Amino acid sequence: xxxxxxxxNEKVAFETLEMxxxxxxxxxxxxxxxxxxxxxxxxVHALLGENGAGKSTLMKILYGMYHPDAGExxxxxKTVRINSPTSAIQQGIGxxxxxxxxxxxxxxxxxxxxxxxxxxxxxxxxxxxxxxIISLADKYHLSIDPSAYIWQLSVGQQQRVxxxxxxxxxxxxxLLDEPTAVLTPQEVNELFAIMRQMQSDGYGLVxxxxxxxxxxxxxxxxxxxxxxxxxxxxxxxxxxxxxxxxWMVGREIEFIKSTDxxxxxxxxxxxxxxxxxxxxxxxxxxxxxxxVHSGEIVGLAGVSGNGQLELAEALxxxxxxxxxxxxxxxxxxxxxxxxxxxxxxLSYIPEERMKDGMIRDFSISENLVLREHxxxxxxxxGFLQMSYINDHADRLIEQxxxxxxxxxxxxxxxxxxxxxxxxxxxxxxxxPRAIVAAQPTRGxxxxxxxxxxxxxxxxxxxxxxxLLISEDLDExxxxxxxxxxxxEGKIMDILPRETAxxxxxxxxxxxxxxxxxxxxxxxx
Amino acid sequence: xxxxxxxATVIIGIISxxxxxxTPYLFASIGEMFGQRSGVLNLGVxxxxxxxxxxxxxxxxxxxNLWLGLLAAxxxxxxxxxxxxxxxxxxxxxxxxxxxxFYLFGMGMSNLLFQKLVGTxxxxxxxxxxSVPLLGKIPxxxxxxxxxxxxxxxxxxxxxxxxxxxxxxxxxxKIRAVGENPEAADxxxxxxxxxxxxxxxxxxxxxxxxxxxxxxxxxxxxxQNMTAGQGFIAVALVYFGSWKPFGILGGALLFSMVNALQLxxxxxxxxxxxxxxxxxxxxxxxxxxxxxxxxxxxPSALTKVFEREG
Ligand SMILES: Nc1ncnc2c1ncn2[C@@H]1O[C@H](COP(=O)(O)OP(=O)(O)O)[C@@H](O)[C@H]1O
Ligand SMILES: [Mg+2]
Numbered sequence: 001x002x003x004x005x006x007x008x009n010e011k012v013a014f015e016t017l018e019m020x021x022x023x024x025x026x027x028x029x030x031x032x033x034x035x036x037x038x039x040x041x042x043x044v045h046a047l048l049g050e051n052g053a054g055k056s057t058l059m060k061i062l063y064g065m066y067h068p069d070a071g072e073x074x075x076x077x078k079t080v081r082i083n084s085p086t087s088a089i090q091q092g093i094g095x096x097x098x099x100x101x102x103x104x105x106x107x108x109x110x111x112x113x114x115x116x117x118x119x120x121x122x123x124x125x126x127x128x129x130x131x132x133i134i135s136l137a138d139k140y141h142l143s144i145d146p147s148a149y150i151w152q153l154s155v156g157q158q159q160r161v162x163x164x165x166x167x168x169x170x171x172x173x174x175l176l177d178e179p180t181a182v183l184t185p186q187e188v189n190e191l192f193a194i195m196r197q198m199q200s201d202g203y204g205l206v207x208x209x210x211x212x213x214x215x216x217x218x219x220x221x222x223x224x225x226x227x228x229x230x231x232x233x234x235x236x237x238x239x240x241x242x243x244x245x246x247w248m249v250g251r252e253i254e255f256i257k258s259t260d261x262x263x264x265x266x267x268x269x270x271x272x273x274x275x276x277x278x279x280x281x282x283x284x285x286x287x288x289x290x291x292v293h294s295g296e297i298v299g300l301a302g303v304s305g306n307g308q309l310e311l312a313e314a315l316x317x318x319x320x321x322x323x324x325x326x327x328x329x330x331x332x333x334x335x336x337x338x339x340x341x342x343x344x345x346l347s348y349i350p351e352e353r354m355k356d357g358m359i360r361d362f363s364i365s366e367n368l369v370l371r372e373h374x375x376x377x378x379x380x381x382g383f384l385q386m387s388y389i390n391d392h393a394d395r396l397i398e399q400x401x402x403x404x405x406x407x408x409x410x411x412x413x414x415x416x417x418x419x420x421x422x423x424x425x426x427x428x429x430x431x432p433r434a435i436v437a438a439q440p441t442r443g444x445x446x447x448x449x450x451x452x453x454x455x456x457x458x459x460x461x462x463x464x465x466x467l468l469i470s471e472d473l474d475e476x477x478x479x480x481x482x483x484x485x486x487x488e489g490k491i492m493d494i495l496p497r498e499t500a501x502x503x504x505x506x507x508x509x510x511x512x513x514x515x516x517x518x519x520x521x522x523x524x
Numbered sequence: 525x526x527x528x529x530x531x532a533t534v535i536i537g538i539i540s541x542x543x544x545x546x547t548p549y550l551f552a553s554i555g556e557m558f559g560q561r562s563g564v565l566n567l568g569v570x571x572x573x574x575x576x577x578x579x580x581x582x583x584x585x586x587x588x589n590l591w592l593g594l595l596a597a598x599x600x601x602x603x604x605x606x607x608x609x610x611x612x613x614x615x616x617x618x619x620x621x622x623x624x625x626f627y628l629f630g631m632g633m634s635n636l637l638f639q640k641l642v643g644t645x646x647x648x649x650x651x652x653x654x655s656v657p658l659l660g661k662i663p664x665x666x667x668x669x670x671x672x673x674x675x676x677x678x679x680x681x682x683x684x685x686x687x688x689x690x691x692x693x694x695x696x697x698k699i700r701a702v703g704e705n706p707e708a709a710d711x712x713x714x715x716x717x718x719x720x721x722x723x724x725x726x727x728x729x730x731x732x733x734x735x736x737x738x739x740x741x742x743x744x745x746x747x748q749n750m751t752a753g754q755g756f757i758a759v760a761l762v763y764f765g766s767w768k769p770f771g772i773l774g775g776a777l778l779f780s781m782v783n784a785l786q787l788x789x790x791x792x793x794x795x796x797x798x799x800x801x802x803x804x805x806x807x808x809x810x811x812x813x814x815x816x817x818x819x820x821x822x823p824s825a826l827t828k829v830f831e832r833e834g
Contacts, residue, residue: 065711065832086713101708103701105824113694114701115712122693165712 012092014041014172014204015076017062022071024057028405031057032068033228039173039204044195046219046236047208050248050445052403052415054228055208056098059175063095064088094166095175100158102150109133109146112165129168136167140194156187163194173204180214181443192218210248210445212241224248249447262481265294267330268434268465269315269346274324275489276314284310286489287324292434292465297456298494299480300469303509307489308469309351312438315467316348317341329433342371345433349423349440351469353416357423360412364404365393367411368426400425401451417448424455434465441475453479473502487511534788540668542777542784543676544742548573548734548751549776550679552758554686554769555730558723560762561690563703563825564612566724567623569731570755571630572604576735578634581746582641584648590740597736598729604630605728609721616829627755635748642746650744651675675733675741682730686769699723703823706830716830731755753806760809767822775812782808 017039024032031054039045047055060066062073064082072079075091082088088095102111113129130146137144142160150158159179166174176195180188195205195218209215215222216236224231224247231247269292278284285307292298302308313319315326317338325334328344342348350356358367369378369389377388393407402421404414411419420440427435437456441449456479460466470476476483483500485492485508492508504514552569559566576597584593608626611617651673655661660670690696698719701709706716734755739746757779765771786801 063711084713085711089713095711097711101705101711103705103708105704106697106701110697110701111708114697114709115714118694122695124692124694124697 010170011167011203012090012170012172013076014092014202016040016074017173017204018074019058019062020072020074022058022061022073023069024054024061024066025069028409030228032061035071035225035228035230037223037230037233039206041172041202041204042199043220044199044205044207044218046215046222047206047225048210048212048215048222048244048248049225050210050447051417051443053225053248055225056177057228058225059095059177059206059208062088063093063175089169089171092170092172093175094169094171094173096159096162096166096177096179098177098181100162102158102161104151105149107147107149108144108153108161108164111150111161112146112168116169132168133164136164140167140197142194155182156190159183159191160194172202173206174198175206175208177208178210179207180209180211188214212244212248212446215244216241226250245446248445262297262460263295263463264481265463267291268294268328269467270325270327271311271315272325272327274311274314274321274326276310276319276321276323278307278310284319284489285314285321288486288489288491290467290484290491290494292467294433294465295460295463296481297460297466297468297479299476299483300467300486301473301476301483301505301509302471302486304471306486306509308438308486310489311486312348312350312436312467312469315341315436316346345431347427347430347432347435349420349427349435349437351438351442353419353423354412358411358419361410363408363410364397364402364414364422365389365407367422368393368396371426372430396422396425396429416443417445417451420444420448420452424452428455428459432459432464434467435459436467436469438469439471440468441470441472449475473505476505477502485509534792536664536667538781538784538788540671541787542781543668544672545780545783546776547676547679547737547742548754549758549761549779550682550773551730551734551737552755553761553765553772553776554682555727555734556759557686557762557765557767557769557772558690558699559720559727560826561703561767561823562699562720562723563706563823563828563830564609564720564724565619565623565759565827566605566608566626566727567620567756567759568604568608568626568630569623569727569734569758570751570753571627572601572728572731573630573735573738573751573755573758574634574749575604575630576601576732577739577750578638578735578746579732580736581648581739582637584650584740585642585646588649590651593740594733594736597732599732601728601730601732601735602725603728605725605731606721608728609724612724612829613717613720616831619827631749638746638748645745645747647745648740650739651741673741675737679737680773683769683773690769695722700823703825706825706828710830710832731758734758757805757809760813763822764812778812779805779808 019035019037022032022035035058037058049055057066061068062082064084064087067083073082074080080091082091109126109130112133113124113126118125119128133144133146142164144157144160144164150161153161179191183191199205207219219236221233222236222239222244223233224244226248271288271290274285274288275283276285288311300308300311310319314321317336321334325332327333328341328346331344333341333344354360369392372378373384378385390407397404397407400421402418402425404418411422414422440452444452456466456468468476468480481497482494483497483505484494485505487509488511492511495504507514552573556566556569579600580593580597583596584590604626608622611622612619653671653673656670660666690699698709698714701714702716702719710716735751738750761772761775764775783805786804789796789801790798
């Protein structure tokens with residue numbers, strides 16, 4: 001490397017990209033089955049499909065992380081071999097992964113410089129890298145401080161670092177794997193603005209999503225994958241949301257709504273003036289009063305981090321409370337252990353389903369008996385009854401339509417939707433008296449969400465009391481009979497569904513009572 | 525008797541020998557730090573030191589060339605590092621267990637070779653004190669800091685050099701990235717295996733020097749199991765120093781000073797049971813480690829196997 005030569009790569013020349021007949025098999029799954037896909041400079045091509053459809057696999061093949069069993073890749077009409085991320089980068093391909101590939105303990109500039117030759121070899125040239133980051137960031141309005149540590153940045157900002165990393169390496173093709181899944185609605189708009197500008201600068205962008213409205217608003221063309229196969233590629237203008245949904249799921253989708261009147265019975269869950277601390281030691285809940293009756297779904301709406309997690313954990317006995325009482329079917333369970341509360345018939349679907357709900361390295365059948373393994377008929381005299389446990393697993397896998405090669409499959413290798421099904425199977429099959437469901441459809445695709453909603457409504461019909469904690473207002477409005485809004489650890493208000501509007505809930509979520517006038521303090 | 529400890533000569537003596545005793549800790553610990561920063565925990569340091577110690581001693585004994593002895597110690601250290609890297613990086617062996625395996629190997633091998641090739645206690649003429657011109661003449665300070673053998677100076681020089689390599693070079697950046705998020709480093713074309721081989725071999729080389737510093741610079745003899753746990757203390761020092769060269773320096777100084785104090789207590793015949801005195805550094809290790817657990821967070825990928833899927 002010549003002294004002071006620019007180590008910043010120019011954008012690679014790119015006209016067209018074509019993937020032909022890509023097939024990729026994992027043990028027990030055909031992730032891509034003869035898939036075709038193409039991309040032109042200056043377009044956003046959406047790749048749509050449910051979880052597990054094979055979208056990430058196809059893009060990881062393009063990025064050299066997986067090696068296909070069959071198929072070829074052509075760039076600008078010429079066959080290329082991409083067998084590592086390094087060769088993908090040389091071909092001008094950059095990937096923004098679903099799980100970011102950043103080193104949290106390094107700065108933005110260090111993350112960008114990592115793996116690139118330096119102009120001051122063997123020393124790093126972070127000053128030059130920072131300058132170039134700033135100029136790239138200015139061009140695409142990314143506003144990033146090169147000297148900030150990654151752990152200090154919000155998820156949206158981290159995503160921008162990923163984009164800068166790719167641009168810095170001269171990428172002309174950007175693969176964005178579910179980039180909106182982790183963003184707030186406002187950040188999604190900002191990302192779309194960045195994408196549009198890159199598009200007009202001649203970049204080719206692949207946008208992966210399972211959210212129909214996003215695909216329709218950002219893409220020129222859309223390709224749908226289902227079970228590893230192409231369903232079709234169309235100009236986005238030529239298709240409707242319903243067609244895409246049908247292609248994706250393989251059948252008509254009915255957007256579920258509970259319409260019948262609830263058969264409300266006695267109070268099953270009650271929080272009386274409950275306060276507790278959050279993980280950071282500050283007040284997480286501040287005098288919460290809430291009841292859930294038999295046969296009703298109470299929705300708990302709120303911006304994340306306003307006490308939802310604390311409330312769920314207080315109810316399930318996972319978090320000690322500092323004040324108040326918690327009652328299950330009229331019985332005081334304050335201070336009881338989680339296991340005792342489980343015994344009272346409370347089921348819990350935790351927000352972090354992989355971390356708090358399952359054991360990653362246990363099989364499905366083991367995960368299915370986590371709660372009840374010590375009881376008859378799963379164990380006798382301290383010995384696990386494997387044949388009963390296995391039958392139980394097979395029965396639930398079928399009943400809850402879990403898609404898995406076998407009951408021995410480890411939980412960690414299931415897709416999000418199937419993990420949630422296993423969790424539901426475990427929690428619902430014990431015939432609970434009450435359920436706390438936290439963000440039960442977060443990260444799930446349409447089909448799996450629909451399934452979860454169906455199950456919750458069925459429980460409601462059976463007379464179970466359900467507390468549905470969700471940040472998705474549409475979900476709450478579709479399912480809940482009463483809607484409680486939480487803000488800074490307090491219940492702002494509880495609205496019956498019939499009179500609740502999105503606007504009012506939105507205001508309550510921001511800590512404002514509808515009708516109240518908001519004044520800027522500076523104007524006083 | 526206790527008052528003997530407070531005389532000026534004794535205090536100077538304690539500090540000066542404390543500084544000298546820091547040498548093996550610094551080499552071994554800094555080497556281990558590089559491995560750990562890249563995600564590999566090598567518990568075999570003790571074994572590498574023992575073998576390095578013997579080889580340096582033996583080659584010096586036969587050739588009377590100290591630098592050749594040192595080079596040989598670096599060579600065996602490198603070989604043991606290479607083996608450790610192969611077992612953990614390629615064969616995905618559990619790091620803790622394989623490290624203990626290498627410790628036992630190093631100990632057994634150095635004993636065996638000593639018995640077969642030397643047999644009796646023999647001394648060598650080791651690295652001699654070099655008084656730094658001018659500085660060495662300063663009263664007290666000169667005696668404490670500037671009258672040591674070459675390896676002592678090298679060990680202290682290693683600390684800022686290691687800091688610089690880790691924080692200012694592209695290699696250091698890669699090492700830090702590989703130890704925190706190997707998937708990310710791999711996705712940018714950094715060879716995770718390559719970096720880990722390099723750091724673990726480098727660690728072996730430094731452990732070899734650490735061993736040599738005992739047999740041809742500090743004590744100038746070889747005895748079976750002469751490291752007496754210093755390799756393990758060196759691993760502990762990496763944690764104590766929060767994976768930072770200057771943190772390790774602080775820890776190494778602390779331990780060596782306690783060690784020097786304990787030696788002088790025995791020399792002066794102060795009525796503390798010798799066994800108790802010898803235990804002091806180890807007790808301190810335990811204490812300090814328990815107190816420092818909450819302090820730092822190690823590299824996220826430490827002890828984790830990296831494998832590209834697909
Ligand atoms: N590394 C892997 N090992 C085994 N199976 C995998 C691996 N990666 C993906 N799969 C499987 O391949 C299928 C497609 O997965 P993926 O491409 O991640 O889907 P999508 O991104 O569309 O949600 C899934 O059934 C998934 O479980
Ligand atoms: Mg995916």
